[in-house]
Amino acid sequence: MRFLFVHQNFPGQYLHIVSYLTKRQHDVAFLSEPNTNFMANVRKISYVSPRASDVRIHEHAREFEVAVRRAEAAANAARQIKALGFQPDIIIGHHGWGELLNLQDVFPGVPILGYFEFFYSLVGQDVHFDPEFPLDQKRLPMVRSKNAVNLLALNMTETFGQTPTSWQLSTYPAWAHPRIHLLPEGVDLATCSPAAPRASRRLTLPDGFRIEPRHKLVTYMARNLEPYRGFHIMLRALPALLAARPDLHVTIVGDDKPGYGALPEDGSTWKETFLKEMEGKFDRERVHFLGQVPYETHIALLRRSDAHVYFTYPFVASWSLREAMAIGCAIIGSDTQPVREFITHEETGLLAPFLEPGRLADSILRLIEEPKLAQKLRVGARAYAEAHLDREAYLDAYATLIETLTGQSLAPEREPESRPAKRRLKT
Structure with missing residues (x-):
């Protein structure tokens, strides 16, 4: 055809x-x-x-x-x-x-x-x-x-x-x-697969910091850091989160560029706006802004993640949510329609109200402090991916x-013994 x-x-x-x-x-x-x-x-x-x-x-x-x-x-x-x-x-x-x-x-x-x-x-x-x-x-x-x-x-x-x-x-x-x-x-279930049972929990981040086995890692990813993907909610959850767990580090992946919504009225970026708001309120040494990363790093972060955050307005769900499920992440998703299509609360992840940073922090801490629940959600997320993704x-x-x-079949046809040369299309 x-x-x-x-x-x-x-x-x-x-x-x-x-x-x-x-x-x-x-x-x-x-x-x-x-x-x-x-x-x-x-x-x-x-x-x-x-x-x-x-x-x-x-x-x-x-x-x-x-x-x-x-x-x-x-x-x-x-x-x-x-x-x-x-x-x-x-x-x-x-x-x-x-x-x-x-x-x-x-x-x-x-x-x-x-x-x-x-x-x-x-x-x-x-x-x-x-x-x-x-x-x-x-x-x-x-x-x-x-x-x-x-x-x-x-x-x-x-x-x-x-x-x-x-x-x-x-x-x-x-x-x-x-x-x-x-x-x-x-998604490619072979590439987006859980970490091997004995995989090392050491991971060197693109900024050079080394995540050790003793560290708890929370991951957040978006194409662009903006309100549509809950970036402001994630940042506002950090003070309580980091104060509760001195062993916890957070990686934030995403560009500081215009995204789906409008830019701040002052002409700055959303990252600049919300970091200014949160200045002095959390330990910046434990929050790693990585920008956009190679796909291999993206996968490595998800495999090492102890809790993965995916928040979105009622809009189009990102590919990263599908990939996180296939990898078997313990996911905290926003309780919004596009996420509820993938995440069933306490079966394939946890759902938290979008507009409540405190509830997000509580949900992250719950996964870190309840390993049996986290493991149940990892298994559930991977099973959902195998069945639907x-x-x-x-x-x-x-x-x-x-x-x-x-009305035609896509079955591959046998190549004829001789085929006339195709006319070259201008590109």
Whole structure:
């Protein structure tokens, strides 16, 4: 079969399904904005990155304007590969960036499987969740406008959707649910596996500090250190936590960059803001800010962790939660909808109220001081991952969905003895 994948940052979340397909001798082309990433046996076609318009655009329409320009650029690139003879059997991509919107005009009748990640709302989700950071009433229309691409995508012909969690599906209007397939994403259970029983509990951190067997280690990870992922709650839990356990160290992994929410009004970063608030309130020598770390370090930290914290607003759950469960971490998660889909209290982890730092500190201390409970939760988390987060099962389900939408089999075909040379696509 011939596949056209589309994502502005190749390969995006499609790395594993693309590898799955190319190993089975399927023909894969990938439309993306230019970058240096490479995958064997994948033809990457770059389209020109959209530029902001010279015309003054209303601030609530800026994201949509960029999405429309990206859709135009992607369609122009698609016309070029069509002229070279490439006709996909299916198009797969992320609806959030706008790239898929015009491809139905280029390849009419070709099924499009689009990733529906999140449908924004003013009620019951991330907006207004944290009373400490109320949204200016003047910005409410901007939230509604963020669904423009979502709504256009749901109105496209020959379009089908996928989303990874029941929570994310629930954010979409009920009338859209029949169009969106629930396709839970998985992790590599071999790579994300628990530490060996006799593994050393010594670990040298990227900052040079050495965690010894006598130390208790609490881990916290986020792509960016921001309120959406409970960074402020984590920092405010530290004074009580560190005072109760002189043997305890904390590692905090994450970039000090803009993330999902707004930046502080004074132009600083959230890390700077909250460290200033907490200045002098906890022992900085025992809190290790590591920035972003290599994946191997990420795994090593989770394997050594005595208690792992994962907090989030009612928003999209991070990959790190899935990986922590597969590794068998003793997890304290926020008692919010996306986390409750993975964590059952006292079975696969502990749940703590998002807005209460004291309850978070108590939950961490409980895991450290009740080793039998911690071990029970480790076993439960790994068992959940094996039952629900196996990447191989995810890829097989993905393949079944593709076969259903195209009416074709993904079974690898025998390579013919002689095959005409393919026309080279411009990249």
